[in-house]
Amino acid sequence: xxxxxxxxxxxxxxxxxxxxxxxxxxxxxxxxxxxxxxxxxxxxxxxxxxxxxxxxxxxxxxxxxxxxxxxxxxxxxxxxxxxxxxxxxxxxxxxxxxxxxxxxxxxxxxxxxxxxxxxx
Numbered sequence: 001x002x003x004x005x006x007x008x009x010x011x012x013x014x015x016x017x018x019x020x021x022x023x024x025x026x027x028x029x030x031x032x033x034x035x036x037x038x039x040x041x042x043x044x045x046x047x048x049x050x051x052x053x054x055x056x057x058x059x060x061x062x063x064x065x066x067x068x069x070x071x072x073x074x075x076x077x078x079x080x081x082x083x084x085x086x087x088x089x090x091x092x093x094x095x096x097x098x099x100x101x102x103x104x105x106x107x108x109x110x111x112x113x114x115x116x117x118x119x120x
Contacts, residue, residue: 010043017048021061030061041072044118049076049110050084057091066095067103074107075115 017036020029034055040048053072056065070091076084092100 010040010045010048013037013040013043014045014048014051017051021051030055032061034061041075042114044115046076046079046081046084049073049079049114050081050087053084053091054087057087066091067099067106070095070100070103071106071110074104075110078107078111079115 013036017033017040020027020036021033023029034052037048037052037055041052049072053069053076055061056069056072058064062068070088073084073087073091077088095103
């Protein structure tokens, strides 16, 4: 499975992230989960984008970063993810107007780089 995920299957990358995030106490590894979610997110998978944003918001497996959290959730929300929209509402109160503005610009960059090439 790892070999296929490394070769670029965004769904398998997401599934590996899920395995690491939801594993038992011995197998749970948030840093690995974030790594696989990011690879999947960069291949246009909206579920991974939302969960990567959530990990940035919580500081799980990555340093807490509300700007990246907001940007990744915006990308996912732009693809009709209801969960990402709800997460944005939770992240926003922790940010300044300037941070939100910057995060929106960053989300457009992420969308153009990581979603648009995979859009049908």
